[in-house]
Amino acid sequence: MFNYYCRLALSSLKRNAVLTTLMIVVIGVGIGASMTALTVFRAMSGDPIPAKSQRLFAPQIQSRRPDDRDRAGEDGVQVSVSYIDAMAWMQARAAYRQTALYATTLSVRPVEPRQKPFKATVRVVYTDFFPMFDVPFLFGSAWRAADDESHSAVVVLTREMNDQLFGGKNSVGKTIRLDDESYTVVGVLSDWLPIPRFYDLQIVPFGVGDQMFIPFTRAIERQMVVSGNTSCSGDGGSAFPNILRSNCIWLQFWVELRTPEEIAKYRLYLSNYASEQQRTGRYPWAPHTQLRNVTQWLSYRHVVPNEVDLLVLLAFGFLFICLLNATGLILAKLMSRAGDIGVRRALGASRGAIIYQCLVETAMIGLSGGALGLLLTALGLAVARALLSKDFVTLATLDFADIGIAILLAVGATLLAGLYPTWRAARVQPAWQLKAK
Amino acid sequence: MTIRPILSSLSRNKFGAVLIATQIAITLGFLANALAIVEYRLSWSSRPSGMDEANLFSISSDSVDHPADLAARVHTDLATLRALPGVVDAFADYGYPFSGGGWISSVNLTVDQKTETTETAVYLADEHALSALGVHLIAGRNFTADEITDRREGDKPTPDVLIVTKTLADRLFPAGNALGQTIYVTSDQPERIIGIVDRLQAPVIEANGATSTIAEHSVLGPYRPIDERSDYLVRVTPGQLDAVMKSAEKALLTLNGDRILRIRSMEERRRTAYRGDHGLVVLLISVCTALVAVTGFGIVGLTSYWVTQRRQQIGIRRALGATRRDIVAYFQTENLLIAGLGAAAGVLLAIALNLWLVGSFEMVRMPGRYALIGAAIMLILGQLAVLWPARRAASIPPALATRGG
Numbered sequence: 056m057f058n059y060y061c062r063l064a065l066s067s068l069k070r071n072a073v074l075t076t077l078m079i080v081v082i083g084v085g086i087g088a089s090m091t092a093l094t095v096f097r098a099m100s101g102d103p104i105p106a107k108s109q110r111l112f113a114p115q116i117q118s119r120r121p122d123d124r125d126r127a128g129e130d131g132v133q134v135s136v137s138y139i140d141a142m143a144w145m146q147a148r149a150a151y152r153q154t155a156l157y158a159t160t161l162s163v164r165p166v167e168p169r170q171k172p173f174k175a176t177v178r179v180v181y182t183d184f185f186p187m188f189d190v191p192f193l194f195g196s197a198w199r200a201a202d203d204e205s206h207s208a209v210v211v212l213t214r215e216m217n218d219q220l221f222g223g224k225n226s227v228g229k230t231i232r233l234d235d236e237s238y239t240v241v242g243v244l245s246d247w248l249p250i251p252r253f254y255d256l257q258i259v260p261f262g263v264g265d266q267m268f269i270p271f272t273r274a275i276e277r278q279m280v281v282s283g284n285t286s287c288s289g290d291g292g293s294a295f296p297n298i299l300r301s302n303c304i305w306l307q308f309w310v311e312l313r314t315p316e317e318i319a320k321y322r323l324y325l326s327n328y329a330s331e332q333q334r335t336g337r338y339p340w341a342p343h344t345q346l347r348n349v350t351q352w353l354s355y356r357h358v359v360p361n362e363v364d365l366l367v368l369l370a371f372g373f374l375f376i377c378l379l380n381a382t383g384l385i386l387a388k389l390m391s392r393a394g395d396i397g398v399r400r401a402l403g404a405s406r407g408a409i410i411y412q413c414l415v416e417t418a419m420i421g422l423s424g425g426a427l428g429l430l431l432t433a434l435g436l437a438v439a440r441a442l443l444s445k446d447f448v449t450l451a452t453l454d455f456a457d458i459g460i461a462i463l464l465a466v467g468a469t470l471l472a473g474l475y476p477t478w479r480a481a482r483v484q485p486a487w488q489l490k491a492k
Numbered sequence: 493m494t495i496r497p498i499l500s501s502l503s504r505n506k507f508g509a510v511l512i513a514t515q516i517a518i519t520l521g522f523l524a525n526a527l528a529i530v531e532y533r534l535s536w537s538s539r540p541s542g543m544d545e546a547n548l549f550s551i552s553s554d555s556v557d558h559p560a561d562l563a564a565r566v567h568t569d570l571a572t573l574r575a576l577p578g579v580v581d582a583f584a585d586y587g588y589p590f591s592g593g594g595w596i597s598s599v600n601l602t603v604d605q606k607t608e609t610t611e612t613a614v615y616l617a618d619e620h621a622l623s624a625l626g627v628h629l630i631a632g633r634n635f636t637a638d639e640i641t642d643r644r645e646g647d648k649p650t651p652d653v654l655i656v657t658k659t660l661a662d663r664l665f666p667a668g669n670a671l672g673q674t675i676y677v678t679s680d681q682p683e684r685i686i687g688i689v690d691r692l693q694a695p696v697i698e699a700n701g702a703t704s705t706i707a708e709h710s711v712l713g714p715y716r717p718i719d720e721r722s723d724y725l726v727r728v729t730p731g732q733l734d735a736v737m738k739s740a741e742k743a744l745l746t747l748n749g750d751r752i753l754r755i756r757s758m759e760e761r762r763r764t765a766y767r768g769d770h771g772l773v774v775l776l777i778s779v780c781t782a783l784v785a786v787t788g789f790g791i792v793g794l795t796s797y798w799v800t801q802r803r804q805q806i807g808i809r810r811a812l813g814a815t816r817r818d819i820v821a822y823f824q825t826e827n828l829l830i831a832g833l834g835a836a837a838g839v840l841l842a843i844a845l846n847l848w849l850v851g852s853f854e855m856v857r858m859p860g861r862y863a864l865i866g867a868a869i870m871l872i873l874g875q876l877a878v879l880w881p882a883r884r885a886a887s888i889p890p891a892l893a894t895r896g897g
Contacts, residue, residue: 084782162752164556235557235558361855362768373782376787379511379514380787383797384793387793387797
């Protein structure tokens with residue numbers, strides 16, 4: 056029966072080619088627009104570290120007067136931490152793993168003498184960073200904890216940086232010059248680019264990432280300038296060494312906590328720490344701390360730009376219009392064949408059979424529209440990448456999930472649009488139609 | 493042409509009419525808001541910076557060799573740049589319009605103020621800055637060479653003279669007597685306004701949000717920034733840009749080759765800064781065009797269906813003496829009724845949508861005229877879309893009535 060309905064549908068669709076094409080185009084355009092927006096949105100709001108987003112936490116402490124909204128999230132707590140607090144938390148070792156981090160820019164003098172020197176974005180971290188964030192290594196490994204303590208001049212390169220500096224060869228043990236000092240390569244990463252770069256949202260969270268990693272202790276010793284926001288609020292200047300001894304906030308801090316008990320324990324540690332600061336008069340206001348995991352952190356920091364939200368809204372409004380339109384067109388299509396339906400009914404087809412037939416026809420339109428929609432989505436994404444700034448759409452490409460969503464959306468939406476016309480078709484009176492002939 | 497028969501026929505085709513009216517309402521709701529956003533983003537991204545952009549380029553230099561005397565290097569660099577043929581003037585800046593980030597500071601009128609009066613961008617500028625930028629002094633005077641000091645990272649500034657933009661001057665002193673007044677920017681030392689320039693953008697490129705309200709607030713402080721990284725702004729005589737950009741790079745590398753140079757024209761910087769805005773504009777315009785097209789085709793489709801359905805009635809009307817024009821006018825009036833209803837609902841929807849966007853997306857208020865422009869577009873669209881099916885209806889021969897379908 057299904058095959059017969061498919062044949063019926065095909066012949067019916069062929070009979071009114073203009074209307075059929077119009078329907079497929081309308082649905083295809085609607086699906087294309089909404090899927091483009093949705094894919095961009097999904098890429099930007101996706102979970103950057105699915106295996107651990109519930110285990111990694113960003114502790115926060117109120118480090119400004121409660122009425123000072125400087126660098127504060129919507130709950131009034133600052134989103135960066137000061138060096139003093141970060142060091143206290145590092146030394147307390149109250150979490151399973153922890154790291155303070157910031158970004159700096161260093162000049163790199165390539166090993167090859169004919170290459171020009173260039174600037175690189177360098178991420179400054181403790182060695183816990185690598186296991187915490189599941190950073191994969193191609194060659195070598197992270198530096199040892201002892202290197203953190205001894206401020207060692209060691210560096211971990213990303214794969215791209217290793218390709219650029221060493222032609223992709225295993226460079227572990229080689230040295231490079233950063234700001235005219237020698238650093239020994241201890242590891243090279245394989246491809247790793249969490250989108251968005253959740254662990255530091257101060258600098259463009261969707262752009263090209265960190266190019267190399269060096270020990271935090273080394274960077275502090277060499278007073279490497281922060282690329283990003285430093286906020287001092289009348290607390291001296293935002294330069295070394297003042298930012299080490301003041302309440303200037305400029306660091307990010309992350310901890311890994313494995314169990315609910317560890318989380319509870321860490322919360323307690325944080326609030327005790329804040330109370331202690333109130334007692335000593337460093338932060339004399341009521342203590343306020345927060346501990347958010349990656350998922351909560353991304354939504355708290357509003358990572359997805361307003362423009363993208365707006366586009367998703369617009370695209371789905373557009374899809375809705377397309378569906379209203381499709382409803383009208385399907386209605387016209389089905390009702391122009393009221394005569395055929397009347398004959399079929401008169402020859403004994405049940406209402407259910409008519410509904411089945413109409414739905415098969417509608418679903419075929421939906422499938423074709425979905426296929427066209429996917430093509431348009433690919434096109435739309437290419438255009439979006441070309442139009443919007445790079446930090447907007449980095450990895451917005453179609454994956455299998457997107458293709459599935461597009462087809463389901465197309466067929467589902469078209470069937471929905473076809474409901475009313477189908478119902479009308481099923482109500483066709485056989486006698487009336489025959490009489491009119 | 494009487495409306496009654498149209499209404500009675502419509503009441504029998506309620507579903508289709510509601511479908512068209514709803515499409516028109518929603519399309520209008522989106523269209524009006526999109527137009528408002530497009531207009532705002534275009535005017536935002538094309539507002540004048542105050543600089544002589546066509547003849548400006550920036551050249552940033554990062555030292556790799558950590559010279560012992562940074563100040564000497566900056567002084568030599570500047571002297572070399574200024575001496576190049578084709579160069580009008582040059583200075584070492586610290587942030588500039590389009591950079592998207594820089595030094596934003598509070599501005600106060602008294603020293604012990606609890607809440608700040610407003611905020612402003614702070615640019616560092618020597619006595620060459622005004623001519624290098626090409627901004628126009630409209631009151632007071634420029635800095636003199638002996639007022640300029642070298643400023644290193646971490647130095648606490650205590651300037652006693654400032655140049656401000658007119659917008660900031662008017663914001664602080666609405667009476668227009670800003671010249672000679674003292675204000676407090678970045679420090680608790682009073683600073684005297686010695687000059688006012690007509691316009692100089694702050695390095696703010698975000699079209700929405702708190703900083704967009706201070707986008708024309710700029711202060712020039714009498715400093716020459718001395719740092720491992722120097723950004724030089726160079727103004728050339730018209731037509732010399734490409735040539736000087738090349739010769740400037742060569743000259744700086746000849747002075748000292750151990751550095752990383754980046755050279756970009758100011759026009760390129762403007763393009764980069766507002767790329768997101770332009771992308772959004774193109775995207776909104778294309779989506780809206782598609783939206784309008786789809787709605788138009790929907791009207792064509794449904795009206796054609798009605799025409800097919802009413803072939804016989806139309807034949808009868810023709811047989812009874814209705815002219816072709818009457819038939820076309822019938823469908824046009826019908827569409828005007830439906831589209832008018834849809835447009836009325838659409839105007840309300842556009843306003844509601846805008847209020848919601850303002851509330852949750854920090855969007856700008858939509859001026860009322862956009863809802864009206866949108867409504868006009870929808871009515872015209874309806875009339876155009878209905879033309880083809882209506883013509884087809886008019887060509888139905890009166891004889892059809894006698895044949896019985």
